Amino acid sequence: MLSPELGHYALALACVLAAVQGILPLIGAHRRDPRLMALAPGLAIGQLIGLVTAFACLIHAAVTDDFSVQNVAANSAVAKPLLYKITGVWGNHEGSILLWALILGLCGAAVAAFGRNLPSALRARVIAVLGLVATGFELFCLTTSDPFARVWPAPMDGQGMNPLLQDPGLAFHPPILYTGYVGFAVPFAFAIAALIEGRVDAAWGRWVRPWAVAAWCFLTCGIAMGSWWSYYVLGWGGYWFWDPVENASLIPWLTGTALIHSAIVVEKREALKIWTVLLAIGTFSFSLSGTFLVRSGILNSVHAFANDPARGVFILGLLGLVIGGSLALFAYRAPSLTAGGLFAPVSREGALVLNNILLCSLCAVVLTGTMYPPFMSLLFDRTISVGKPFFDATTIPLALPLFIFMGFGPMLPWKRAQLWPVLNRLWLAAGLTVVATLVAIRQLSGVLPVLCAALAVWVIVSSATDIATRIQLFRGPVAASLHRLRGLPRAIIGTAIAHTGVGITVLGLAGMSQAQHRIVEVPIGSTQSLAGYEWTLTDVHSEPGPNYTAMVATIEIRRNGHVVTVLHPSKRSFNMQNQTTTDVAIHTNLLSDLYGVLGDSHGTDGHMTYVLRLHYNPLAPWMWLGALVMAFGGALSLSDRRVRVGAPRRATSPSTQGIAS
């Protein structure tokens, strides 16, 4: 049976297997012993089986309401719906660490399964590095945050979960986000393996890029889901709070985006090798510090540290070991990597370098803004906070040039390019951008929103132009163009789609900067006007729910006398946790969101007034839609023929060039 003891044993077994996986293949690769190297895939899959068993046991305990398990008693309750009993497993510290380890095990097994065409030494080293990282985190799980710890006597009922977390969006947000974070462990392991081997070449770039792109897709979706959750659950009308936990996911996203671009240069031109290795190490290091430092509150609050010193010291030591160790190895081995191909500043390589510099500057700015307050409070005992005004003033000016270069960067030829022929192809895009600017000036207020909207249009239209030029659209029969489109590498279409996604997101952000809201306190029957709509509060009544009681309002929204929609925002009181949550009502027509929140009620019977917060959020859905489009573009480029079929061969000697076309 799936008892907690079995789960604990399986976790310990996985930890031991991970340690063996981390040591033996490394020795094997060093001694060129094929038997030791061949152990790696089996060990990785064994470790995964152990972790899956452990995780299944924890889910089993949660579903069967085994309150003798402390983790279940603290976070679950009999009355909780089944879905949230399952998802609640990773809604707390211990469970989320186990999920983290499970996904890492999954990555190791994926390399074992899909990496059959890798050279055996490289594969053994990659799997071994993943095993070493896994050992550390499984030890952390076992020694300081054991999810299977028992409690005696077992309580009759659990303490329940924070009502805010009882939401399908949040239930699936952590696994996707974690897959993104942990997925960058694979490029990291490739980088470490390459450093140990002392060799990075085009084939390495080709192997590492799909893993980075896959992780990036998950991270993009995870961030978008988190932002969407905070938009529709927290009910404050915004979508991004710039708080450390959010920034912790944005920082690896920025360096990860730089990584998937610089890996192209390694793959095609064998340049930027050392930089790409550093980016792979940096991205995973940021993922690690993001999940563990910020979430566990070590840097933010001294209390979390003091409450459980063992946990804090362990995680700090582990982070120091992983990050410090890999950077030390980098410093020791990077000079031995040979420098790559030459290129002119104006070239595809040059554009990608610029992309990397700008993304890393953005990352540095976000990092500074995130780390400055904790350092100020640690060093100078000053409590400050850095919020939206700071990040708006620093990130937008750096993002604007990025959007400009994004337009024509993908159209530049490799090695050496002429700017003029490329720009010449973009006159239509430039014209449409000018039109968009004029429209934006009429519609939007503020300089930065107008610039952002115009450049977003520029990015979208020039991406479309790129594809249109490649398939020679309108230069011959449409059928021929469609045939060319089918023959076009999926990576190129994926790039254009992902860039279009960026444009859509930026348009959404520009639209949201024009959001309007009103806070009113009104009796039933009163009508407010906001953004050309008439909002009428027609009714407020109370309604019982499964483990709460709700006060539900009815707001009719009319435009020019016609009913557009009826919103039902509510306020829920959870008796068990003595907590209230607001349930936002949103009506969207994909161009704008009408967003209503019900606040407190005042007064006595007959003279009741209700506080309402009404928002009009133009283009809000585009922000998340764009992120989905980006992830779709990434996924499409993963289905490229070169990734599926072409088993890249390594050149016989490192000096041989021109493997990739």
Added chain:
Amino acid sequence: MTRKTRRLWLVIACVACLGTAAALVLRAFSSDIVFFVTPSQVASSPPPKDRTVKLGGMVVAGSVHRERRGETPVATFDVTDGQAAVSVHYEGILPDLFREGQSVVAIGTANSAHDFTASEVLAKHDETYMPKEVAEALKKSGKWDPRFGPPPSAASWNSMTVQDARKDLAAPAQPQSQPASPAPTGSAP
């Protein structure tokens, strides 16, 4: 194009981008940073009127008044750290977790030593957790020390804050046995 000229281009691009980033950060640091202040700091040296600050403390029990100006809801309440109290005006919906006698963070500007206009009120905590800044402020004011156990319950704060803060409102803050570090963070540039 030699390796050397390429490296030169790279260095120029890096310096340009990172330089811009640094300049933007420094400029934003001088204008967009929000300092955290306690009621006693506001009382002793109110921050400039155009400077947004975060005011944190406990909501004095019995001090919350809600009224309606036209159709806009206006809430007034006192925030204290046990030494001084500042009255806060806020137009909007108070958060779900806003309670009398519990911790709160108000973001806005100080009009005078005892008068604060909030543009945002945060009460992001449950029954046991207290915002870090408020906990720090309470520790400094000597009301609670984490070494001696968990923070006092909301009920005991009710009585403490009512008596102490009302007294303090009448007479300006007296230095206590464990004085707060009097650094006037709010007025720093």
